Amino acid sequence: MDSPQPAVEIVGLVKTYGDKTAVDGLGLTVERGSVTAVLGPNGAGKTTTIEVCEGYRRADGGTVRVLGLDPAVDGERLRPRVGVMLQSGGVYAGARAEEMLRHVAKLHANPLDVPMLVERLGLGSCGRTTYRRLSGGQQQRLALALAVVGRPELVFLDEPTAGLDPQARRATWDLVGDLRADGVTVVLTTHFMDEAEQLADDVHIVDRGRVIASGSPEALCRDGAENSLRFAGPPGLDLTAMVAALPEGAKAFEVARGSYRVEGDIDPQLLATVTSWCAQHGVMPEKLTVERRTLEDVFLELTGRELRA
């Protein structure tokens, strides 16, 4: 590899506002060329962390390196190389979408083709409408376009799909996928777990200013707790024989009247054990489903709280 340092390296970041600690010893590493999601509820410290990386805020403790540089000191060298999408605003109220995009393109040496980007993000429909009269979704897509138009190595997207309709959300996801395919490192914050699961190579779950879990979405969902299998049947079934047949550590119980759950390492063998027990006992397992843990479950288990605060 020609680039030995990670795209972003944060160690023990602390940021306080008055007596409120927004970021409390946060650490994470973003590999070059990856898509990394920083996932967490509102107020977890996601935006503050990103804004320290973007050079908007100074860390009160810890170290932050972006493309090997300190954003608080080397802002001038970093700015051309890093694309930024703010959570909201950032455009003159009286500017038209394409006009603003052309302007930011002019501030870069080798910008993307503006008409292509307008087409890709469906900004053509904005026409001569000024920014203040664009819909929230159009403003979001323009902010995304502004982040990538300068052909950056690294982009920070702060809640890129908040408030988007499903179609626009899909367009944004596709663009993130293409950025990754072309070697752009993407760091995004979100509180949608499906977004993190869909897009990210690595996920860092942040809560109360700290990273509480990190890994690929698959690894996070696999580790620790088990998956489960659910089915519905007549209420009050005696599951003793089934439990005896299951591998060690697996459990089976009636969660609610007529609703059953089997927990453990759900593999084809276990599934066969359960269905053969059903066959022996003349039970038709209705609504039989194998449930994979979601990041939401992981978050709930780690914090005991809902992710979407």
Add this chain to the structure above:
Amino acid sequence: MTTTTGTFTPDPGAAPLGRMIAAQTALETKMLLRNGEQLLLTVVIPTLLLVLFSAVDVVDVGELHGQKRVDFLAPGMLALAVLSTAFTGQAIATGFERRYGVLKRLGATPLPRWGLMVAKTGCVLVVEALQVALLTAIAFSLGWSPHGNPLAVVLLLVLGTAAFSGLGLLMAGTLRAEATLAAANLVFVLLLVGGGVIVPLDKFPGGVEAVLNLTPIAALSDGLRDVLQHGASMPWADAGILVVWAVLGLGLAARFFRWE
């Protein structure tokens, strides 16, 4: 490593500084000229006042000694043009740019902050040039006969621009956008009436006049009138007052301006 070049393959870099500042100046100017309220302030009001008060004898402009009313009013309107663009217009626009994250967003582009400030100044100078051209043309059509050294006029206008820009940016960078909007308009009206623009300051009581004489608008309108109406070479006292305001305003703005 991949060798094919995709659409988004990184190729970062800043545009040359001159090109960035030129682009920013052009955009700022376009935004200002597109804004109806700003045009009212910078173009319509000075033009109306000039035409109205030159034609109709509603304000006592003092002893004319054979000169026309426009000879008194035109220098005041030039001062008002600088006040409206460098102070009121710039304060309001910058205040809302700060409020809506425009300054923050531009801070993430390769354009340095000082480059943005240069562009803002460039925009103010472009608009002032348009105002001066328009007001001068109208004044001539009303029979204006200016005197004095054009260089002294330019110097006074530049010093006035520096003084008002500093004060406008200080306001925009420290107050809430709505407070800036209200205060900048209020100051505009107060200085219009009490700054020797249309009402000669000697109409005020002596003590008040002495204080008003120290305001930047009085220094600018009085200085411009000394040159254009009375043919003075260079009104150093007025220029000095403007320099003090410029140093004060720009210094405080540089110290206290907050970008978000």
